[in-house]
Amino acid sequence: MITMLCVAEKLTSEVVGRNVARLRAATNTTIRELAAGLKEQELPMSSSGITDIERGRRQVNVDQLTALAAALGVSPMTLLMPLPDDGNPDAEVMLSGTSPETAHDMDLWLRAEQPLTAYLMDDWEQEGFRRAANPPWAWKKGEKG
Secondary structure (H helix, E strand, O other), X not given: OHHHHHHHHOHHHHHHHXXXXXXXXXXXXXXXXXXXXXXXXXXXXXXXXXXXXXOOOOOOOHHHHHHHHHHHOOOHHHHHOOOOOOOOOOXXXXXXXXXXXXXHHHXXXXXXXXXXXXXXXXXXXXHHXXXXXXXXXXXXXXXXX
8 A cells, every 4th residue: 555655646757757758859859958948947957857857766846847848848737747658538547646537537637627526516516616726817707807
């Protein structure tokens, strides 16, 4: 049980690491270039630190998450989204603290469009989730803020 808990606590860090590596490769960005970009944002990280993140040996705090996303030119959600190997949106994925969900449902949850437990909720409860998960200007219609 303790081993399972330790593994579950690192799921999100491992997802972030895989996504950093994937995006860095897709943009032909070297680890040193990414480290330089983070230094420019005044959040320095060594090349070995980035390598450790990509390999799942180092966790990322929220400041590092947003800085990595900005340096890679993506949203933090892009780094958080677990991508199934086969690209199937119906494949099960997981993050720390969640149960296994379809990739599609996880995406909707990360975008604050749907709770993970939407199948247990009526429309009123789902709307309550959207209002709690989004800033007021995203759901207040017809009002000027």
